[in-house]
Amino acid sequence: MIHRECGVLKTTYEADMALYPLPIARYTVAAIAVLFFLVIPLALHEYYLSVANLVWIAVIGALGLNILVGYTGQVSIGHGAFMSVGAYTAANLATRLGSPWPINLLAGGLMAALIGAVVGIPSLRIKGLYLAIATLAGQLIIEWTINHVTFISGGVQASIEVPRPRIGPYVLASQRAMYYFLLVFVVIAIVGTLNLVRSRIGRAFVAIRDQDIAAEIIGINIFRYKLLAFAISSFYAGVTGVLYTYFLGIANYEQFQIGVSIDYLAMIIIGGLGSVLGSIFGAAFVTLLPILIRYAMEAFSGVFFSQATMLNLIPALRLTLFGALIVVFLIVEPEGLNRLWRNIRSYFRVWPFAY
């Protein structure tokens, strides 16, 4: 990741596709793991850990959406709805049957995968813009259904409280416990995605993205792989929804409205389409941005605005900055933060020489 190799010396495809191109990559990953598993959770205050937890949740969701949009090229504006499917499945199981969290997590993911595959069925006939609108319809219909079917939403407010997850006798109540809990799933999601995209399935996805008719001609079953992409992506979304529900302690459809779908699209566009590292960058960036804006606004609030107007302005400002960032990244750096990172890396690879 951060190492400087002295040239491209690979002679086999296996070497080219290896997760660790050089031994030093292993040490880098080990160092990052130590940083995130030991240093950060022990050094930071609970509040900052709760922010980190939000980032971890977003990372999983962004990875899922990137599989669908970045790798397979199927635009989806329904990611938030798939998260809500996972969240409500888990919340209903937890409150009605009292089932433990591993079952809820899996059930939430699988249910979201199923619904996601159903929403993905139109992708067989339509693509691009039409698919975007079809997934938008999926988002609105799922939102409406959850909001209006009391069997799912559990009442008028459409929110269900869930008990804290527990491992054996230990209840995960503190943010620090939640941090480790979420980090495990983040690692699984990252490794899973890395392995998925270099496998047969992942390469079929990329082939469909680059030229779907040609992909069909070389023998890729487009229907199967498109639905698979929707299912995998929605599985990630469902798991994200379940984790978010456990993080908040409550399942509420307002947490999964269309704005969330757009936030996740913003993450993968700002981070970089078709890149695992980009999904992580984007998720961190988009999650931290409103928090940083709030700090900045609070620092200047006495100067420009009163407290009350500021509280009104923060969401508006956040929305505007978001939109501006999406537009600027699309125009200036379509490959996102991941590309910026690669540029920095390739600059330092030969530093201090020019090439």
Added chain:
Amino acid sequence: MLDWQFSLLLLSNGVLIGLMYSLIALGFVLVYKATDAVNFAQGEFVMIAGFVVVGGLTVAGVPLAVAVAGGLVAMIAFGFALERVVLRKLIGRPVIAVVMATIGLAAILRGIGPFGIFQGTRPLPLPLPDEPFVLGPLFIPPIQLVGGGVSLAFLAGFGWFFLRSRKGIAMRAVADNQQVAMAMGIDVERYFGLAWAMTGVVSALGGVLWGNMLGVDVNLALVGFKVFPVVILGGLDSIPGAIVGGLIVGIVENFAAGYVDPYVGGGTKDFAPYVLMILALMVRPYGIFGKRIIERV
């Protein structure tokens, strides 16, 4: 159980509202027809136009006609500027780039909306009577009648523009094949700007009409969500399609609200058009009047 008077009322209401949807959908169709770009910010265009007109009325204190004219000019300028600054840079990029750019734009506009002078909903008064016309069993609010009339006039006007006028024919040529149009001496980029400016005009009028009906605030942008069912049903690049799609959506949502709402507790108005749209996408994705695209490797 179908009460014919009630049904007739729903029908007339649906037709008039549908025509007003058509007006907004027309803005979407104009841009798609000429530039192949999709505008996910159509509702926000309408909202901004409403803000400009209300701002002219209340802050600047000018008469209504001047405020509407100001809104028109502002939206035309906005359309040209937007094309020049954002969308021209995205020509030739994948669909998702344009989709996301307009979604980002929608976020910007919705964020700017409540800034500054506007807190809360502002009325946009038009010199129209409040009492509905009563025609037998029908109650027709004047604003809807005016809205439907304006919509029809604009749809006819743009229909004529594309079929007969020199600029309209050039614009169709641009839409059909940009390279060939360029080779024939058509300034493609100018026509792109023109298409966005035309969307600005339509949005400005949409903003005045819908702003009068709903009041001007950020939620005015939600009208944009109705655009997608309308254009998908009618066909993305078809002006008659915008009318027919608008009528279908208006009628369906009114009947859904009238007959289904009592059983499910409301909200079917926003829901039914999308269900219809999904069905339409399955059966006929290019719409009733849309151009069927044949793809090659």
